[in-house]
Amino acid sequence: MEAEQDCAEYRERLLKGMRAGIRRSVCGAADLIHVFVNHRRIGVLDGTGVETTLQAQTDVRIDIVQLRSEDGVLLGGLLAPVYGFRTSRISLMRDTIELRVQNYAQGGSVRAVYIPAPSFWHRARRGLVGVADSAAPRPVTFAGSGVRTIAFTQVLLAVALVWLVADRITGWMTPVRPPLPATQAEVHWAAPLGEVTKLEQQLVELSRMQAKAVETIQMQQQGMAQLQRAMAKLPSTQETVASSVLIVKQEIEQRWKGAGGDTDRMTRGIMSKAQSEQEQLEAEIHSLTVANDRLSKEMTDLERYNQNLKKRLQSAGVDVSKATGSDREKPMVAWQNEAIQPPHTPKVAEARPISQQPHFLF
Amino acid sequence: MTPGVQPISSREQAMPDCTAALGRLEEVVSTAEEFDRVVSQALPILLDRAASRTKRFLRETGQWSDDVAHEKFVLRWGAEYLEQFFVYGRSEVPCRPLFLLDSVVAKHHSRPEPFYYHPDLLKPLGRLIDGLVGRASISRDALIALYHHCYGLGPGQVITVLRLNGSESPRIYKNFQRWRDSGWNRTIENMGITEDELQRLNAQQQQHRHRFNSDAEQMLRFAQAHYRKSEPDHYPCLSRHQWEDMFRQGYGIEYRIWHLALCLDCLHTAWDLGLDGASAMDKPHVVLQLQP
Numbered sequence: 001m002e003a004e005q006d007c008a009e010y011r012e013r014l015l016k017g018m019r020a021g022i023r024r025s026v027c028g029a030a031d032l033i034h035v036f037v038n039h040r041r042i043g044v045l046d047g048t049g050v051e052t053t054l055q056a057q058t059d060v061r062i063d064i065v066q067l068r069s070e071d072g073v074l075l076g077g078l079l080a081p082v083y084g085f086r087t088s089r090i091s092l093m094r095d096t097i098e099l100r101v102q103n104y105a106q107g108g109s110v111r112a113v114y115i116p117a118p119s120f121w122h123r124a125r126r127g128l129v130g131v132a133d134s135a136a137p138r139p140v141t142f143a144g145s146g147v148r149t150i151a152f153t154q155v156l157l158a159v160a161l162v163w164l165v166a167d168r169i170t171g172w173m174t175p176v177r178p179p180l181p182a183t184q185a186e187v188h189w190a191a192p193l194g195e196v197t198k199l200e201q202q203l204v205e206l207s208r209m210q211a212k213a214v215e216t217i218q219m220q221q222q223g224m225a226q227l228q229r230a231m232a233k234l235p236s237t238q239e240t241v242a243s244s245v246l247i248v249k250q251e252i253e254q255r256w257k258g259a260g261g262d263t264d265r266m267t268r269g270i271m272s273k274a275q276s277e278q279e280q281l282e283a284e285i286h287s288l289t290v291a292n293d294r295l296s297k298e299m300t301d302l303e304r305y306n307q308n309l310k311k312r313l314q315s316a317g318v319d320v321s322k323a324t325g326s327d328r329e330k331p332m333v334a335w336q337n338e339a340i341q342p343p344h345t346p347k348v349a350e351a352r353p354i355s356q357q358p359h360f361l362f
Numbered sequence: 363m364t365p366g367v368q369p370i371s372s373r374e375q376a377m378p379d380c381t382a383a384l385g386r387l388e389e390v391v392s393t394a395e396e397f398d399r400v401v402s403q404a405l406p407i408l409l410d411r412a413a414s415r416t417k418r419f420l421r422e423t424g425q426w427s428d429d430v431a432h433e434k435f436v437l438r439w440g441a442e443y444l445e446q447f448f449v450y451g452r453s454e455v456p457c458r459p460l461f462l463l464d465s466v467v468a469k470h471h472s473r474p475e476p477f478y479y480h481p482d483l484l485k486p487l488g489r490l491i492d493g494l495v496g497r498a499s500i501s502r503d504a505l506i507a508l509y510h511h512c513y514g515l516g517p518g519q520v521i522t523v524l525r526l527n528g529s530e531s532p533r534i535y536k537n538f539q540r541w542r543d544s545g546w547n548r549t550i551e552n553m554g555i556t557e558d559e560l561q562r563l564n565a566q567q568q569q570h571r572h573r574f575n576s577d578a579e580q581m582l583r584f585a586q587a588h589y590r591k592s593e594p595d596h597y598p599c600l601s602r603h604q605w606e607d608m609f610r611q612g613y614g615i616e617y618r619i620w621h622l623a624l625c626l627d628c629l630h631t632a633w634d635l636g637l638d639g640a641s642a643m644d645k646p647h648v649v650l651q652l653q654p
Contacts, residue, residue, distance in 0.1 A: 003430040010434055010554040014441040015405055017552070018448065026544050031536075034502065040594050041620075063469070064450070070537065071545050072501025077449045079466075088453045246535040250518065 025073035030238075033075065033097070035112050036066040045114040047095060054112045062108035065101050067092075080108065154210075160203055164196065383407055387460035394452040401448060401459055408447070408463055413440030415467045419476070431484035434554040439477055441552075443467050478588040486559040487566075487574075488581050491650075493553035495585040498623060499592035503545045506537035507654065508623045512582060513646040523633065523646070524618045525609050546654035564652050579648035583626060590624040599625060605632050 017024060032044040035054055042056045045067075062080040067090065069075055076090035078099050085102035094117035101110045383404045391397045401408065416436040420426040447466045454462055470476045483492040494511055497504035509515040515523065517538045521531050550560070567574045590597055596617050600608070605628070608614045622629045626648070633645055 003433075006430060006554075006556070007433050007437065011406075011409065011437055013551050013554075014437060015409060017548070018405055018409075018441060018445055019402070021448070024548070026540060032502075034500075036500070040592050064446070066446075066449075068500055070502045071540055071548075072497055072504060074445055074449055077446065078453050079450045086453065246532055246539075250535060254518070 025069040025071055025075065027069040027071055027073075031070045033092075033114065034068045034070070035110070036064075036068060037110055038063050039066070042110075045097065045112055047114055047116070049116050051116060052114045054114075055109070057107060057109045059107045061103050062101055062110060065099055065110055065112075067097060067099075067112070157203065157206065157210075160199065164199070167196065380407060384460065388458055390456050390458055392456045394455055397451050397455050397457070397459065401451065404459075405444070408444050408459075409437070409440050411440075411460070411463060412443045412447075412467055413437050415464065415471070416440055416443075419471045420479075425479055431489075434489075435479075435484060438552065438554065443470060475588070478585065480584060482581055483585070486555060486563055487578060487650075489553050490550075490555055490560075490563065490652075491578060491581045492585050493549050493555070495582070495589045495624070497545075497549045497552075499589040501545065503537045503541045504549060505620065505623050506534055507541040507545065510538070510654070511651045512626075512648055513629075514649050514651055515646065519643060522643070523629075524615075524622065525612075526615065526619075527612070530615060542654045560652060567650065567652065575648055575650060578650040579626070582648055586624045586626065590621070593620050593624070596621045596624075599628050600631075602631050602635070606635050609635060 030048050033047055034044050035042055035056075037056065037058060038060070043054045045054050046052045061082075064077060064079060066077040067075045075092055076088075076097065076099075078086060078088045078101055080086060080101040080103055083103050083105075085100060087098065087100045090097045090099065096115045096117075098113040098115065099110070100112075102108055384407060386400055387404055387407070391400055413436045416439045417426065417432075420432070420436065426432060443466060444463070447463050450466065451457065451459060451462055478492065478496070480488070482488045494504065494508060498508045499505075506517075506520065509520045509523075517534050520526075521534055526534065599621075608618065609632070618632075622632055629646055
């Protein structure tokens with residue numbers, strides 16, 4: 001039962017992993033993508049924001065092409081045809097990889113092209129161009145629409161110039177008439193001349209504006225180019241910073257380990273010192289114990305000796321009392337000494353040199 | 363209710379659903395989107411199908427045994443085939459998904475060695491080693507982590523032993539970091555190794571350290587010899603002179619990284635050269651690390 005449950009849980013985990021698909025990968029956009037042909041690794045695609053290509057030829061027919069992230073997640077793949085070629089476009093989050101696999105009579109070839117997603121500025125510019133296209137007459141300051149504005153202005157200028165030149169030529173070709181009193185028609189002819197002058201001024205104004213617009217556009221283009229360069233450098237800078245952080249972290253860890261090593265060494269030194277002191281103490285305690293044992297033994301011996309002496313004294317006393325019934329003073333002395341003796345016995349036992357001296361003189 | 367055990371009413375309801383799903387899988391799908399939709403709705407059925415095909419393969423080749431280890435083995439390989447089918451199938455439309463899966467599995471099983479089967483590798487220790495080395499053949503993170511799990515080397519020591527240059531070093535640290543963050547857990551889950559099994563392995567290692575590591579080395583050599591074939595350009599072992607030349611000239615960085623992780627003998631040869639700081643460390647020998 002437990003085994004079945006174990007298998008069921010395992011099955012669920014596998015299904016969960018499959019449902020997550022390529023989202024399981026924790027690799028970033030800047031990490032490498034490994035290309036496998038027939039389950040064998042043939043190279044990597046560098047996904048650091050620039051278009052890269054990997055080409056490989058094999059002696060054997062290609063069956064399967066796989067793309068895997070650094071953490072081994074299958075990102076995409078292609079089953080190769082038995083003969084001929086097949087292409088596939090695999091979208092990875094934002095970027096794209098184009099795969100082309102071809103099988104020949106003998107062997108095959110594979111080509112993988114990593115196409116990074118367009119940058120933010122690129123997409124923004126395209127979006128703005130679209131807006132400008134939908135509203136062409138409006139003055140737009142960005143590069144793509146600026147070109148169109150310039151072209152439109154130039155066409156306008158050319159038409160105006162042609163009209164002016166044609167007008168002048170027409171004026172020159174017309175025969176000079178004798179001065180006539182001013183008529184209504186003459187008044188009408190004078191009016192266009194004024195308008196022409198006005199138009200000329202407008203044209204001058206327009207060309208000045210155009211020059212300014214061109215200058216502005218050029219400046220903006222330069223700015224955009226600088227921005228794009230900076231954006232292109234940004235991932236590599238981020239990568240460098242990340243790697244530096246990692247290296248610093250490692251160094252800090254090593255230093256921590258080094259500091260930990262010093263502490264360990266100090267602790268070990270103190271511990272060994274304490275241990276040696278403990279050993280010395282133990283040795284001293286041992287020697288004291290041995291001495292104490294020896295003394296106890298000696299004390300026991302002395303007590304036994306005292307007991308013997310006591311017995312001998314008693315027996316001697318009895319003998320003496322039997323032998324010398326008239327002389328009563330000497331035994332009394334002996335008895336007094338005997339009566340005094342017991343309190344002295346421990347002293348005799350504790351003091352070794354005294355024990356060798358005779359305690360009682362008979 | 364115990365997971366995996368359904369009440370009768372829901373089983374009766376599940377049967378027509380299953381039949382309907384099977385029917386949809388047998389029909390033709392015309393676009394990649396339709397393929398994704400149909401397949402993602404029937405993943406459990408397809409997993410069971412791929413696992414049952416693998417079980418049949420093991421039975422017919424005399425490698426099957428009725429136990430949990432074998433059940434897990436076929437589930438693992440079923441999931442592997444299904445993952446590939448899920449990716450390739452999009453380029454195979456129009457197709458009938460169920461039969462396409464059968465053909466993908468059959469294609470794998472028609473290869474000389476569709477997977478590495480060894481009875482010892484079905485035990486917890488064998489499964490762990492097989493899982494780690496097998497993962498290393500498809501994942502750079504797992505490959506770098508092999509230096510840690512097999513020999514107890516850290517990122518700095520890996521860089522020293524392989525004599526990598528400055529540009530490769532941050533990548534090694536990244537590989538280690540990613541492995542610790544997610545790679546290890548995912549591999550353990552894919553292998554079906556439970557926390558209890560890991561703890562038991564740990565206890566075994568503590569009690570019989572020498573025997574445990576000796577067994578681990580034996581299995582590691584089996585697994586390395588099999589999975590090293592995933593690197594055609596890196597498969598051959600080099601002579602001591604060739605290794606020395608490579609280290610001194612500074613070429614073949616990818617070769618060093620892939621081959622030395624998958625070849626204990628060559629790792630010893632490279633270490634014996636005693637170049638740079640490598641000689642300052644103990645000679646790498648198999649001491650299995652059960653934590654990332």
